[in-house]
Amino acid sequence: MKRTPFPSSPSLIQDDSPIRVIACLKKIDDMRRFEETEDCFILGFDPSLPVPPSFDSSVPHHDADDVAVVAEKGQVACRDYPHSRHLCLKFPFHTTPHESYCEMCYCYVCDSAAPCKNWTIFSHCHAENVVHWKNQRKANRIKTQTQ
Known part of the structure; x- marks a missing residue:
């Protein structure tokens, strides 16, 4: 394995090895962020399965005091x-x-x-x-x- 230092910083070592770190995602919520920044990652879940309802903090909530029903089960x-x-x-x-x-x-x-x-x-x-x-x-x- 040949290592050559970066010209701008002698303390950093450039690795010419084809082996790199690959992230393994456990939650589907992380997928979008990794798709934007990484070329390759491993999914630790089945992306074709339905996603359970969850609270999305990225969505602005105008009525923070109100309750939102996201699912119901059984008779009402x-x-x-x-x-x-x-x-x-x-x-x-x-x-x-x-x-x-x-x-x-x-x-x-x-x-x-x-x-x-x-x-x-x-x-x-x-x-x-x-x-x-x-x-x-x-x-x-x-x-x-x-x-």
Whole structure:
């Protein structure tokens, strides 16, 4: 093996050997950085497998106090099971017309599938878990029990 010093710095030794250090990447997150700087590197993982969701700190977050859902698994109660209209996830109560409903919504007052017969006539579509609608619900239950 022949070693020759660099002309600019006599303390450094130039190695003419074809053997070099090759990096072995363990995480896919490092791949982009190494692709930009290295000609050759070894992957210690299968790049064709799906990448698990992770928090990317390089993406600017404008609403740092908010929560972001990146994945979900299984059933969601207020979407996949029967729920009162005011709890619906498909049609959020405070941002969509109250007359809207999904296939799993039911009337808070009548305890029947939405839309009930009083959905728009007596405004049952606006019912939520507050004193006025709780009283309406109690009255409706008493009325149906006495019939």
